[in-house]
Amino acid sequence: MADSNFIDYVKFCSRSGSGGAGAAHFRREKHVPKGGPDGGDGGRGGHIILRGNSQHWTLLHLKYKKHVIAESGKGGEGGRRTGSDGKDVILDVPLGTIARDAETMELRAEITEDGQEVILTRGGRGGLGNDHFKTSTNQAPHYAQPGEPGLEEWIILELKLLADVGLVGFPNAGKSTLLSSISAAKPEIGDYPFTTLVPNLGVVSYRGDRSFVMADIPGIIEGAAEGKGLGTRFLRHIERNSILLFLIPADAPSIAEQYQILLGELEKHNPELLDKKRILAVSKADMLDEELMEEMRKEIPTEIPSLFISAVSQYQLEPMKDLIWQAIQSE
Template sequence: MADSNFIDYVKFCSRSGAGGAGSVHFRREKHVPKGGPDGGDGGRGGHIILRGNSQHWTLLHLKYKKHVIADAGKGGEGGRRTGADGKDVILEVPLGTVAKDAETGEKRFEITEDGQEVILTPGGRGGLGNDHFKTATNQAPHFAQPGEAGIEEWIILELKLLADVGLVGFPNAGKSTLLSSISAAKPEIGDYPFTTLVPNLGVVGYRDDKSFVMADIPGIIEGAAEGKGLGIRFLRHIERNSILLFMIPADAPSIEEQYRILLGELEKYNPELLDKKRILAISKADMLDADLMKEMEQEVPKDVPYVFISSVSQFNLDKLKDLIWQAIHS
């Protein structure tokens, strides 16, 4: 996913169609000069609908769609004929898309399955024709119900990437290098902060033609939950990952301290993230010998499975994949 093509936030005005008016009509035939009321009902206004599409990975196709408008329903006709419903507007979105009310920030729903359809903004109901209003005392009502107005509202769509494993770490921890080493993904890699400016997805091959999906999330810094650095813009993508793979480079001043800072930022953003399974990968281990690794193990947190790896030399990458696979299926 190129930087310019990854869009995970859009805001637009959603306007559903108004319902059609009910008909005021009386049956008139050659031998029935004073037939009763037979006005049909108005058609329903068009809905605005979201549909999950597993082939979409971004909201790019909705970036410039500032107004989404559905058609109004048609009015009823004589002979108790119901007017046609307004045409629905269906917006296809990636799995993991969350719909929110732009004014209140309230979450409406989330699209998680391919083909799942949810009405975002319902169309107005059609009005009842005069056939519904006849009574014993008023057998020729000259009125019908107007159609219900459509709804106009501002909507926010946010995308949370669906992946089995989310990479969590400070900038330059080696997340992008790992993803490019064990999958076909080609994220930008460089020795400077925030090389990764958008999330990247990669399918990682495992034994016996199995696979899992890994997401490289832009680097977290201390204070990210308060908006520092790239802020919380990408933290929401971690919410959809089954496992969190923490990456800390072997040359970090303190592995345990960096791990605790990362945990703290996740907890401040959403405490439920701490309930996810965690694995720790100590990257850039090609610069270490066996004695130094053994010495560094003393400062590795005791409450998380860990492995020393090197994406460049492929050191322990199979062991890392074994740990991930076991965590996904345990």
């Protein structure tokens, strides 16, 4: 996933096709002087459809689509021939995409599986031909239904990454380094505060052929829920993670205090995030000796599983994976 191409929000006008008009037609044959009504129905207007595609990681391909327009249905014809349906427009989106009505913010669709299809904007129905309206008292109806008009609406698509584990921490906590050391992901790593400007996903191999997906979410800072730093732009990605792995560096002024600040920011964004399973990892532990670790353990909250790790020296990474796997299995 190329950082500069990560797009997780798009807004566009979605217009479905109108239904074709029914035909008002009468049977005309050489030896049938009084042929009855035989007008066919109009075709359905094209739908706008969302389809889950596991090969997509971003909404970049939809960024410049400001109008998505489906084809209208064709009109019916004589001989009870139905007009052809308008062609549907299928928009492939990454798993974890939600669609909302831009006016009301009502949730319209949620895509979580590969190949899943949801009709986003429904095409208009085709009108009935005059063949449907003949009765014993009106055997030659001269009218047919027009097709229903298509719908036009503004839609917002948002991507919330689907991952088993979300890395939560302040800038420079070592999240990118950890992800790069235990998966094939290669996030940018630097010594400036916001190294990670977009979420990164990595598949972590675990004992045999098992694996889980870890997401490196851009660093939270105190006040993120009010828009400071990178604000809440990436907090929504944490909503889809089953387990939250809090990463606090060993050189932090206070592990307990940083943990509480991070929890507070998550709660302000969405209180339900506190219901997720949590693990606390103290990173950069290669700087510590046993005596220092023992001192620091005293201030770590006892209600959360915790351990000291080092992504650089690989210290305690396997026990960390064990903790994560146990948490995933107990979901």
